Amino acid sequence: MNWEVSLNLGERIPGRELLALLEKIDDTGSLNRAVEEAGFSYRYGWGLLNRAEEALGKALVIRQAGGSAGGGTRLTPEGRKLLGHMQSLQREVQGQLFSLLAEKEVQAESSLVLASTMEPVVTGLLDVLEQAYLQETSVIVRHIAAGSGQAIAMAKAGRVDVLLTHAPALEKEFVSEGWGVGRTPVMSNDFIIVGPQADPAAVASSTGAADAFGKIATAKSWFVSRGDKSGTHLSEKSLWQEAGIDPSGQAWYLEVRNMLGNYGIMRRAAELCGYTLVDRASFVAGIRGDELKILLEGDPLLQNIFSVIAVSRKKAAVNQEEAEKFCTWLSSPAAAKIISGFGRQQFGFPLFVPVNH
Numbered sequence: 253m254n255w256e257v258s259l260n261l262g263e264r265i266p267g268r269e270l271l272a273l274l275e276k277i278d279d280t281g282s283l284n285r286a287v288e289e290a291g292f293s294y295r296y297g298w299g300l301l302n303r304a305e306e307a308l309g310k311a312l313v314i315r316q317a318g319g320s321a322g323g324g325t326r327l328t329p330e331g332r333k334l335l336g337h338m339q340s341l342q343r344e345v346q347g348q349l350f351s352l353l354a355e356k357e358v359q360a361e362s363s364l365v366l367a368s369t370m371e372p373v374v375t376g377l378l379d380v381l382e383q384a385y386l387q388e389t390s391v392i393v394r395h396i397a398a399g400s401g402q403a404i405a406m407a408k409a410g411r412v413d414v415l416l417t418h419a420p421a422l423e424k425e426f427v428s429e430g431w432g433v434g435r436t437p438v439m440s441n442d443f444i445i446v447g448p449q450a451d452p453a454a455v456a457s458s459t460g461a462a463d464a465f466g467k468i469a470t471a472k473s474w475f476v477s478r479g480d481k482s483g484t485h486l487s488e489k490s491l492w493q494e495a496g497i498d499p500s501g502q503a504w505y506l507e508v509r510n511m512l513g514n515y516g517i518m519r520r521a522a523e524l525c526g527y528t529l530v531d532r533a534s535f536v537a538g539i540r541g542d543e544l545k546i547l548l549e550g551d552p553l554l555q556n557i558f559s560v561i562a563v564s565r566k567k568a569a570v571n572q573e574e575a576e577k578f579c580t581w582l583s584s585p586a587a588a589k590i591i592s593g594f595g596r597q598q599f600g601f602p603l604f605v606p607v608n609h
Contacts, residue, residue, distance in 0.1 A: 265303050267338065273297055274327065274335040277313060283325040308334070329542060336539055363392040364574050367403035367412040369419075369483055370513040371441075372558065375537045375603055377594050378416070384590055385581055393578060399482025399513075407431060407561075410568035414575040415561045416582075418483035418531075423559055431568075432561040433576060436583050439591050439604040443487055443554040446518070446535060446544045447473075447527035455527065455547040462494040464548045469497050472504045474526025476517045479507030483556070484514060488529045491553060518544060531556050533595070533603035557607065583607070 269292070276286035287297035305312050312331035316324050327335065372378040373395060382393045396403075396412060400419035404426055406412050415432070417423055426432045445464050447455055453471035458464035468475050477499075478485040492499055499505040508520050514534035521528040522543035535546065560582050562575035581587055588606035595603035 265300065265307060270300060270304055271335070271338045273300060274312070274331060274338070277325055278327050278332070278335060281324045281326055283313070283315070286325070310334075333543070339538075363394045364414065364571055364578060365412045366393050366395045366414045366416060366578075367398055367406045368395045368416040369400050369403060369558065370397050371418070371531055371533055372416060372604070373397040374513060374515065375533050375595070377591070377604060380590055380594060381582070381587060384586070385578065388586070389577075389581070391574060391578070397513075399478070399480045399485070401481030401486070404431075407563045407568070410570065413563055413570045413572070414578055415563065416558060417561070418556055418558045419486050420557065420559070421486065423561060427561065430566060431564055433564050433572060434579070435559050435561050436579055437557050437559045437607040438582050438587075439606050440555065440557045441532050441604050442549065443484070443529055443556050444532050444535060444546050445527060445529055445548040446539075447521070447547050448525040449542060449545055450525070451545075451547055452525075453527065458548055461491050461548060461551040461553045465491050465495040465497060468527050469495070469499065469502070469504075472502075474521070474524040475499065475505050476521040476524065476526055476528040477505065477507045478509065478513070478517055480509045482513075484529060484531065487554075487556070491529070494553065514538065536599050537595070537603065558604070 269290070272290045273286055273292065276289045277283060280286050280289065283297060283301075284294065287294050290297065292300070301313060308330075310330040311328050312334060313325050314328055316326070366378075366382075368378055372381075374397070378395055382395065385391060385393055396406065398406065400417035400422060403412070403415050403417050404419075404422055407415055407426070408431060415423075415426075416438070423432070423435050427435050443461075445455055445461065447453070453464075453467045453473040455464045455467055458467055477488055506520070506524070506526075508517055514530045515538045517528050518530060518535065518539060520526075527547075532549075535544075560579045562572055562579050563570045565572040591604050591606045592602050595601065
């Protein structure tokens with residue numbers, strides 16, 4: 253099935269074309285080159301930008317005349333913000349729609365079904381890995397995007413063959429109870445604490461993650477939590493415990509279970525000028541502009557490891573054999589090469605780091 257999500261701004265502004273144009277301007281720094289690479293005429297691209305700026309009431313680009321530094325066109329902060337929101341929202345919606353379609357097709361097809369935490373899905377890494385595995389083995393892997401807790405629940409219901417999650421305590425319990433066949437760490441990144449530029453709780457001066465959470469609680473600054481038993485939420489809860497604080501029920505502590513992952517909680521934190529905990533890949537891939545900044549990083553407590561687990565046929569009617577083959581491949585040098593290169597060209601560094609390679 254071929255399908256596509258398009259986000260339009262009113263009847264006269266096609267979202268797919270505006271997104272393509274903004275991406276090309278951001279990449280090339282030139283409207284002339286951007287319209288050429290996007291396949292538009294200069295007149296059409298110029299008109300599309302003007303209509304979008306008029307509809308939003310904001311300047312999206314800055315046009316510079318030629319001179320010693322050369323001419324060009326670049327995105328304004330508002331333009332970069334719009335681009336980031338459109339990219340992240342499109343990834344979210346497409347990931348969720350694919351999940352719904354995959355759920356319906358699980359019984360109809362003999363494909364390997366993977367329940368994956370959101371981060372590899374919304375960044376696009378999982379699509380690349382699945383395509384590479386298909387080319388190498390002719391086996392189709394279909395993924396369902398979910399928080400780690402929800403993914404494990406799907407496995408216990410017999411709906412998926414394999415898991416890719418980042419909740420070590422839940423994973424170890426899952427394997428010890430016989431539901432999983434081994435647990436293989438595949439890749440890692442790190443959690444970061446992000447918040448407003450003004451940093452009213454002085455998080456940037458913290459000695460560590462637990463100290464930062466303590467400062468947020470003392471200042472009663474907004475903190476946005478996923479509250480969904482995902483890997484991110486469980487890591488956040490462990491940091492509150494480390495700080496000796498129970499934020500439940502506090503007026504400044506907001507749980508937003510219906511916000512579709514880390515992109516949703518980042519948007520809500522930006523709206524509130526508040527703080528949140530996210531992984532670095534979600535932040536760099538989903539935030540454009542200056543609403544939020546990284547305020548604390550590097551604490552060993554913020555390590556974030558993603559592991560793959562084949563579901564046991566002793567517990568559910570699953571394709572354990574194929575799942576184990578996929579787990580082996582996902583920790584192979586071939587997969588590690590893909591993981592270590594993903595994001596490097598766009599962001600200057602990989603969004604994930606393969607484990608033991």
